[in-house]
Amino acid sequence: MKISWSPNWQLSNELQGIVLISFSLLLFKLFVKNMITMLVAPKLVPFLLISMVVMFMLGFFRLLNSNLKGADCDCDVCDQNTSTIKQLIPYLLFFSPLFFFFTIEDFSINKDLLSTNGYISETTNDDGRTLNMKMEDEIIVKDTNFFSVMDLLNNQLDDAVGRKIVMNGYIYREEGLKNNEAVLARKVMTHCVADLSIYGYMLNGDLSKLKTGDWYTITATIQKKEIDGTMMPVLKVQKVEKSEKPLEEYIYDL
The missing domain is CATH 2.40.50.140 (Nucleic acid-binding proteins)
Incomplete structure (x- = not known):
């Protein structure tokens, strides 16, 4: 049985969009600061560029379509009884490394x-x-x-x-x-x-x-x-x- 749109479903889409865009910005920062080759060899850089663009586009699409009230789904996030806190916990696994990356000082392998x-x-x-x-x-x-x-x-x-x-x-x-x-x-x-x-x-x-x-x-x-x-x-x-x-x-x- 399919469940109609719910605020939880919209929140989940928005969080997914934010995570994808944040990781694309992470790669963008590494490119701008010329730090990308500290993490991967130069021959792998083009693949990261492609990943950066794809993640940004997917994240933008998620945010743009997060409130499609005419959509139906049958996943857990559509359950009206699911608490917001319980829904946010899995996303902490993604937001934690992003938080540290954008807040701590740059490092080098010493x-x-x-x-x-x-x-x-x-x-x-x-x-x-x-x-x-x-x-x-x-x-x-x-x-x-x-x-x-x-x-x-x-x-x-x-x-x-x-x-x-x-x-x-x-x-x-x-x-x-x-x-x-x-x-x-x-x-x-x-x-x-x-x-x-x-x-x-x-x-x-x-x-x-x-x-x-x-x-x-x-x-x-x-x-x-x-x-x-x-x-x-x-x-x-x-x-x-x-x-x-x-x-x-x-x-x-x-």
Whole structure:
């Protein structure tokens, strides 16, 4: 048996419209503040744009048609005996994260949130990437060739030993490292912030003045060292320059 329009049905439609529009505004804020790539990889951004537009249109449609008194329905919200408080409780699950998003300060993923993850110092080239970088006297690591250099050093380490390398990153330390050891690291995202990892190289030298979490440009000589039974590249620090955190803090492994 169908029940005719009721105020509860109108309220439910209005709340659904507000939730959808609020989430579309959430995405819009991330786009405007250039924060969207802190949460998802760039290749997923077009899908979020589409989602933002679709949610706004659906929300607007819900609000526009919330008071169609000629409509019938057979869902729970049409029950005249349902209290308003009971009806509002499920929507708190949606409004709570929205409230915190629009009220708390912006954040970034810092070293404390990643401190238990450890760092990755090698990659493999089984995904089809070719190791075609020329072995020159000085290797300059950029965001665009970060993984190519890492693949190169791990697969042709003997050829790389003794060469200079210039790399920008932040200082990362974890338990077990000696006073003269640290990691020059970058945060790497594959799809979204849930798979964020730390990639980097072990540094060796006078590192006492390098503050954990600060960004530096390191000029070093490539050496090799056995770590946990595996020969790994180690960067012997020759020169250190303090640098600012880049606008694009993450590297995207896509």
